[in-house]
Amino acid sequence: RSMKHIRNFSIIAHIDHGKSTLADRIIHLCGGLSDREMESQVLDSMDLERERGITIKAQTAALEYKARDGQVYQLNLIDTPGHVDFTYEVSRSLAACEGALLVVDASQGVEAQTVANCYTAIEQGVEVVAVLNKIDLPSAEPERVIAEIEDIIGIDAQDAVRASAKSGLGVEDILDAVISRIPPPKGNIDAPLKALIIDSWFDNYVGVVMLVRVVDGVLKPKDKILLMASQTTHLCEQVGVFTPKTKARAQLSAGDVGFIIAGIKELNSAKVGDTVTLANNPAAEPLPGFKEIQPQVFAGLYPVESHDYDALRDALEKLKLNDASLQYEPETSQALGFGFRCGFLGLLHLDIVQERLEREYDMDLITTAPTVIYQILMKDGEVIEIENPSRLPDLSKIEEIREPIINATILVPQDYVGAVITLCTEKRGMQRNMQYMGRQVMLSYEMPMNEVVMDFFDKLKSVSRGYASLDYEFKEFRASDLVKLDILVNSEKVDALSLIVHRNTSQRRGRELAAKMRELIPRQMYDVAVQAAIGANILARENVKALRKNVLAKCYGGDISRKRKLLEKQKAGKKRMKQVGNVEIPQEAFLAILKID
Numbered sequence: 001r002s003m004k005h006i007r008n009f010s011i012i013a014h015i016d017h018g019k020s021t022l023a024d025r026i027i028h029l030c031g032g033l034s035d036r037e038m039e040s041q042v043l044d045s046m047d048l049e050r051e052r053g054i055t056i057k058a059q060t061a062a063l064e065y066k067a068r069d070g071q072v073y074q075l076n077l078i079d080t081p082g083h084v085d086f087t088y089e090v091s092r093s094l095a096a097c098e099g100a101l102l103v104v105d106a107s108q109g110v111e112a113q114t115v116a117n118c119y120t121a122i123e124q125g126v127e128v129v130a131v132l133n134k135i136d137l138p139s140a141e142p143e144r145v146i147a148e149i150e151d152i153i154g155i156d157a158q159d160a161v162r163a164s165a166k167s168g169l170g171v172e173d174i175l176d177a178v179i180s181r182i183p184p185p186k187g188n189i190d191a192p193l194k195a196l197i198i199d200s201w202f203d204n205y206v207g208v209v210m211l212v213r214v215v216d217g218v219l220k221p222k223d224k225i226l227l228m229a230s231q232t233t234h235l236c237e238q239v240g241v242f243t244p245k246t247k248a249r250a251q252l253s254a255g256d257v258g259f260i261i262a263g264i265k266e267l268n269s270a271k272v273g274d275t276v277t278l279a280n281n282p283a284a285e286p287l288p289g290f291k292e293i294q295p296q297v298f299a300g301l302y303p304v305e306s307h308d309y310d311a312l313r314d315a316l317e318k319l320k321l322n323d324a325s326l327q328y329e330p331e332t333s334q335a336l337g338f339g340f341r342c343g344f345l346g347l348l349h350l351d352i353v354q355e356r357l358e359r360e361y362d363m364d365l366i367t368t369a370p371t372v373i374y375q376i377l378m379k380d381g382e383v384i385e386i387e388n389p390s391r392l393p394d395l396s397k398i399e400e401i402r403e404p405i406i407n408a409t410i411l412v413p414q415d416y417v418g419a420v421i422t423l424c425t426e427k428r429g430m431q432r433n434m435q436y437m438g439r440q441v442m443l444s445y446e447m448p449m450n451e452v453v454m455d456f457f458d459k460l461k462s463v464s465r466g467y468a469s470l471d472y473e474f475k476e477f478r479a480s481d482l483v484k485l486d487i488l489v490n491s492e493k494v495d496a497l498s499l500i501v502h503r504n505t506s507q508r509r510g511r512e513l514a515a516k517m518r519e520l521i522p523r524q525m526y527d528v529a530v531q532a533a534i535g536a537n538i539l540a541r542e543n544v545k546a547l548r549k550n551v552l553a554k555c556y557g558g559d560i561s562r563k564r565k566l567l568e569k570q571k572a573g574k575k576r577m578k579q580v581g582n583v584e585i586p587q588e589a590f591l592a593i594l595k596i597d
């Protein structure tokens, strides 16, 4: 089939606006799957994803569609991840497309994440076709949402397709718009091979599978391929497409989207954004836009029972097979023993990994508060990076501490602008821009990333009743007046609880943290003192009073169900406690910093 009959497109949508439902509909309409196979949402394959309702790994479907003009088209739908942590993967998926469907919930409107992804699409010259979804809802306001799309994103939305992914209404109109409004791929089938890796994952049977968009040239099994960024060569074993089921093909050529299997054992050699070419006839230059992705957020993961350390290492190793962005290295904490310092793309990524370790690998973990990377300029001129606050060198040797700054874009309805500005100011944000767009306001802030990884997102949602949305990108490291806040339990510094905070907020944070810890640490057989300190300077002290014997006696003396409840509670509580010195500290206490204002 000629390139004229190919359309490569993805779907841009804010979480819950209906991307997966629409993708399912499209696949169904094109006969990619039978009714039975459609039962579950096919594009969200992992259970965890289904429960969270978030698409994590990009997947794709090559579909055949007979258009109203009677001609058969090859529609390559490229799924994109929908969360702020995965912006690089989104940009690579969009780079593989000529067009994108911008799906907006007609009862909600445009949100920050969609705006950011749309701008990425427009920057790359991708044709954006607006789709108003959930038109079946009585609360749908298509006219208002069209105006909003035009105001905020700046594209013409008068001919936006009105659809209901749920009922199927308008889905054919969407596909006709894909054919008439999105251009076919341009590429040179006779030029040396250039294929963009959109996604890659590890399969137990065949090794690494690469999802690619062929830009120029042709690839066949038995060709020797060269991955241009990682500079490794491999023998191409199989090529094919997903329908979304796997289908082998004799070749992939310019314009196609499909998979390559080449006996690659390590995900690290098949990086998203890399260019595949032929070893014997290589392209002169790789495709633009390749980036090594770096973790942004770090946390310590420790087994509750120290003998589970090996099991935790094995579990991390297995997860890493399929998640190139997960990093981990062994770490020892005086308080928590042997564990791992892990690097993540963002907080959501951390959550997902933690949950998978607990559910799929049955691990009981203590997780320390998330932190960012700090750059330290030493007095001797050396610059080091630390990703664990307890590793901060002696202050007398430090010239300055630099923290990562992000550019944050927040989209919020006018009613909540005041509250959001107050929150951003509290979080040391500096306003860069404020723009009224229809009923919404777009705020741009420079903010310290460590304030954002803490609990900013939850707070933003709560001050805006869930209406504000956030997108951010790393900007630079910037010097700031930062100090290390230590927590002492019975006069012993607990390294896993150390934090780096701004000096101006350190007093308040220290007091609040000590108070919160007092609430979270259960009463023990003796008094427990909790202190917050900067160096030798004690900022706050709280006491967890010892249990009085008669309290216990009363409980045990009473009726049997109460006793059982207490025992069960103890058992459940035990799972997530860590003995630090002679004090039992529960998991919540390690995350106390996330729970204070």
Ligand code: GTP
Pocket: 013, 014, 015, 016, 017, 018, 019, 020, 021, 022, 052, 053, 054, 055, 082, 133, 134, 135, 136, 137, 163, 164, 165, 166, 167
């Ligand atoms: P993520 O995968 O989390 O990014 O979400 P998504 O954008 O894929 O949303 P999804 O398709 O999971 O839909 C979110 C919710 O909206 C689900 O409960 C759907 O059933 C519902 N939904 C999707 N399309 C429609 C529609 O056209 N009308 C109505 N009424 N509900 C819809």
